[in-house]
Amino acid sequence: MTAKTWAYEDFVEGTSLDLGTKLVSAAEIIEFAREFDAQPMHLDEEAGKASILGGGLAASGWHTCAMFMRMLCDAFLLDSTCQGAPGVDQVKWKKPVLAGDQLTGSLVVVAKRLSKSKPQLGFVTMRSELFNQRGENVFELENSVMFLTREAAGSLA
Amino acid sequence: MTAKTWAYEDFVEGTSLDLGTKLVSAAEIIEFAREFDAQPMHLDEEAGKASILGGGLAASGWHTCAMFMRMLCDAFLLDSTCQGAPGVDQVKWKKPVLAGDQLTGSLVVVAKRLSKSKPQLGFVTMRSELFNQRGENVFELENSVMFLTREAAGSLA
Numbered sequence: 001m002t003a004k005t006w007a008y009e010d011f012v013e014g015t016s017l018d019l020g021t022k023l024v025s026a027a028e029i030i031e032f033a034r035e036f037d038a039q040p041m042h043l044d045e046e047a048g049k050a051s052i053l054g055g056g057l058a059a060s061g062w063h064t065c066a067m068f069m070r071m072l073c074d075a076f077l078l079d080s081t082c083q084g085a086p087g088v089d090q091v092k093w094k095k096p097v098l099a100g101d102q103l104t105g106s107l108v109v110v111a112k113r114l115s116k117s118k119p120q121l122g123f124v125t126m127r128s129e130l131f132n133q134r135g136e137n138v139f140e141l142e143n144s145v146m147f148l149t150r151e152a153a154g155s156l157a
Numbered sequence: 158m159t160a161k162t163w164a165y166e167d168f169v170e171g172t173s174l175d176l177g178t179k180l181v182s183a184a185e186i187i188e189f190a191r192e193f194d195a196q197p198m199h200l201d202e203e204a205g206k207a208s209i210l211g212g213g214l215a216a217s218g219w220h221t222c223a224m225f226m227r228m229l230c231d232a233f234l235l236d237s238t239c240q241g242a243p244g245v246d247q248v249k250w251k252k253p254v255l256a257g258d259q260l261t262g263s264l265v266v267v268a269k270r271l272s273k274s275k276p277q278l279g280f281v282t283m284r285s286e287l288f289n290q291r292g293e294n295v296f297e298l299e300n301s302v303m304f305l306t307r308e309a310a311g312s313l314a
Contacts, residue, residue, distance in 0.1 A: 032223075035223075036224070036227045060226070069219050070193045070194070078195060083208060083210075084196070086249065086250060087249040088248040090245070091245040091248070092244040140244075
């Protein structure tokens with residue numbers, strides 16, 4: 001048996017999981033943008049206001065993805081038998097994520113199935129959402145994540 | 158007229174664009190993982206080899222997305238009238254991106270259309286790919302990116 005709390009068997013279709021909260025700072029928005037996505041609205045408050053996004057200094061959409069991943073890790077993924085994911089089915093950047101925003105997240109287990117070629121592995125399809133402090137849905141993501149079964153994780157440990 | 162080289166009008170369906178190259182270092186894989194995706198295969202060479210990904214120290218899939226975005230920025234996006242993107246239609250992490258890999262990228266303009274509600278804005282649908290130094294396709298992404306028309310960008314500048 002694995003010591004991890006979450007194995008493939010522990011995900012139940014239709015249930016939801018809390019992803020906690022994340023306060024987004026101007027400094028981290030700018031740091032991410034400088035390295036990966038140096039568009040003006042991700043580097044400068046005034047440029048953000050002037051852009052069609054409006055509002056102010058706005059996080060790169062990829063930064064929002066990365067912050068979501070950190071929330072997922074902290075909520076349960078690092079205490080799971082996760083083996084990564086083959087990709088992402090859909091990302092929606094629905095509203096700007098702005099400096100000072102407090103994000104909260106949740107996900108719903110949409111479906112699950114064992115791999116046909118690797119029976120020690122299962123795919124868990126998750127639909128995740130992030131909301132800002134005004135309750136606005138700013139981000140949606142759907143993808144399938146791979147988890148070892150509890151038995152397989154135990155035999156590999 | 159805008160001083161930017163790339164406005165909505167400059168994207169032609171069916172043409173491809175070179176995204177240059179990117180050498181992926183172990184240090185940056187680990188730095189990204191510590192902040193956003195601290196799964197063992199993204200932090201440690203041996204854990205990477207032991208995972209179902211195999212191979213060695215493997216970049217977080219979100220890190221690959223971020224590196225792709227940087228390549229896109231350097232190739233043309235920072236010299237364009239880009240106004241962001243509403244989301245991503247599909248991401249495929251097809252093979253692990255490993256420390257020491259040299260990525261090359263390209264994209265094809267799949268489709269384009271002017272916005273119905275905002276005629277100064279158009280959507281350009283792009284299908285992008287990254288390859289490693291062995292010519293293996295490691296990453297695919299498809300999404301629609303918003304660009305101002307040349308006339309609108311000039312009047313806003």
